[in-house]
Amino acid sequence: MRISLKQAGALLQEAQNIVITAHVNPDGDAIGSSLGVMHYLCSLGKRVRVVIDDDIPSNFAFLNACDIIEKPKVAENGNKEQIDLLLILDTSMDRVGKVTETFSPTRILNIDHHVTNALACPAVYLDADSAATAEIIYQLLRELNAEISKKIAMAIYTGLATDTGFFRFSNTTPFTMRAAADLLECGAEPGIISEAVEAKPFARVVGMAKAIETTELLHDGRLAGIFLDRPAAELLDSTEGLIDALRAIEGTDVSVLLKWKEDGVFRISMRSKKTDVSKVAAAFSGGGHEKAAGCTLRMGFAEAKRTILEALEKAMKSG
Ligand SMILES: [Mn+2]
Incomplete structure (x- = not known):
């Protein structure tokens, strides 16, 4: 109540x-x-x-x-x-x-x-x-x-x-x-x-720089994503702040970070400037706000990446 x-x-x-x-x-x-x-x-x-x-x-x-x-x-x-x-x-x-x-x-x-x-x-x-x-x-x-x-x-x-x-x-x-x-x-x-x-440990700053190098720009640059499979995720002790670095890329609406948590479990964080990402998160039992939300996907790496990108593409089109 x-x-x-x-x-x-x-x-x-x-x-x-x-x-x-x-x-x-x-x-x-x-x-x-x-x-x-x-x-x-x-x-x-x-x-x-x-x-x-x-x-x-x-x-x-x-x-x-x-x-x-x-x-x-x-x-x-x-x-x-x-x-x-x-x-x-x-x-x-x-x-x-x-x-x-x-x-x-x-x-x-x-x-x-x-x-x-x-x-x-x-x-x-x-x-x-x-x-x-x-x-x-x-x-x-x-x-x-x-x-x-x-x-x-x-x-x-x-x-x-x-x-x-x-x-x-x-x-x-x-x-x-x-x-x-x-x-x-x-x-x-x-x-x-x-x-x-x-404040971040030096190793994390270097790890973040390496992760940022793998950024993929999709949908004419309106979506920026970093997708960390197990080996990539294990190099980073924390991904705090990584998604905010993507948010700053000119021309982006949606930023997404997909990160291996354990085998078959991937954690998704999303930020946006226009699109309502809380709805995307909610569709996968996650939560958050219109412009910052997250969820967990239980599937393989490639499938998780495809699944979240499809959902985001749909949300960007309808928004
Ligand atoms: Mn809060």
């Missing part, structure tokens, strides 16, 4: 023992939103943990993310830990891994900005017009008259900045900028955040 922001705030205030989670493969918004709301709830004296079923990129060490965020530990006897509230951020329930097997919450609250959210949680606050879940968290804290400490400001600003490509993507609104300005006044340091978030 969809609820108002006020109702979401009331659910948070009523609960004492709270677990916050976000999607696997966590990004700056998942991590920043989680930590921002955690610091606030801790300041009210509640018992709060952030539990995410994945590794936390070391880029977020400046938020102490790697120390604070725990991985779920499923009990051997299958018993679940009783908690008051599970807060699921930046995704629906389907992408939180083993968190749902670990905790037995009295209530579940889902806050998200993905238009593809399945609305499966009993209480969902969804605002697909928000640039980031962090933007919703900012609004929520202002609604609750929360005092925004420097720690909270740093975390929320990180989510806002990463989901908007540092305030450059089309999801950036006047509200986003006002929220960011307010967060700067609360102590967020944009230089520290951008340096930390964008």
